[in-house]
Amino acid sequence: MQSLYSNGFEKVYDEMYQSFIDYDDEYKFYSNLINKHKKSNVLEIGCGSGNLAKRFINSTLGYIGLDLSEDMVRLSKLKNPSGTFIQGDITKYALKKPLESTIITGRTSSYLLSNKTIHSALKTIHNNLTVDGILCFDFIDANRFIKSIKGGKKVYHEAYFDNKCYYRESYMKDNNLDNFMFNWDSAYYQKTKSETIKLTEDKSIVRAFTKNEWELFLYLNNFELLEFIDRKSYAFDTYVVVAKKI
Ligand SMILES: C[S@@+](CC[C@H](N)C(=O)[O-])C[C@H]1O[C@@H](n2cnc3c(N)ncnc32)[C@H](O)[C@@H]1O
Structure with missing residues (x-):
């Protein structure tokens, strides 16, 4: 899916x-x-193209969006001219002033492939939160999801926008990779009345997690786990974690 984060995609x-x-x-x-x-x-890490940002900017909550992709940051700014967006990496950003909460949505946590990266990310998030600040993020539940793609699974998703029809063909496979990582190959298409155009494709490795893993990662990085919320998302079995900085 990373090929959709830049270069016009x-x-x-x-x-x-x-x-x-x-x-x-x-x-x-x-x-x-x-x-x-x-x-x-709130700081939103992995704010993508600014769709959630738009709602926060129109609310009474203060909002900053951060994303690794310069193109995503540019698009977020274009769509939300009054918003604050910065380009940065979850493992090494530094805000001018700590914020009271941090969210990471859309299963952006799946890109934290190594334990080392997770520790760097949690340390950075911790440094940029106020005392008692909260961290909320979602993750793909390995216990359910890895079982569901065992041996390989094809998935098809269709999307509509302004009379345009897109679709994505995905192939996901566990492949016994380390850390409950899995392969996710996808191809993106746009359908018109007369033809189907292939837009791009990519081959990603992404990571699912167990609740136990996050319990330990949070503990080791001075966060108190407050709750896991079971929250089904469009394609994945997902949990949301709520944790407090200690
Ligand atoms: C699956 S998208 C989710 C975007 C948005 N949250 C949404 O729900 O539409 C993941 C986003 O995380 C960003 N991202 C990936 N790795 C990152 C990193 N190391 N630091 C900050 N952002 C990252 C990508 O550029 C992409 O915009």
Whole structure:
């Protein structure tokens, strides 16, 4: 899926994912968590093309979006001229001032492939949160998901935007990789009345996690685990973690 994060394909990501993800529901879910913990501002890591950003910017919560992809940051700014977006890496960003909450949505955690990267990311997030700050993020549940793709699984997703029809053909396979990583090969197409055009394709390795792994990662990086929330997403069995900086 990384091929959709830059080189003009970020616009395709933006249009496709508005079919895949119900961003109003995402906003409601994460803003409820932030409000429940009485936090007044949020950093979104992996803000993508700024769809969740739009909802936060129109709310009373302060918002900063951060993404590794310069093209995603550019598109987010274009779509949300009054928003604050910065290019940065989850393992090494430094905000001017710590914020009270951090969210990572859309299973961006799947790109944290090695344990070393996870420790760097959690350390960086910790440094950029205020005392008692909260961290909420989702992850693909290895216990359910890896079982569901054992031996390989083809998946087809269709997306509609402004009279355009896109689709993605994916092939996912566990391949007994380290750390519950799995292969995710995908090809992206746009259908018109007369033809089907192949837009791009990619071969990614991404990671699913068990709840136990996150319990230990959080503990080792000075976060108190508050809850795991079971939350089905469009293609994956997903949990959301809520943790507090200690
Ligand atoms: C699956 S997309 C999710 C985007 C957005 N949260 C959404 O729901 O539409 C993952 C995003 O994470 C970004 N990303 C990947 N690795 C990152 C890293 N190391 N640091 C910051 N952002 C990263 C990608 O550029 C991409 O925009």
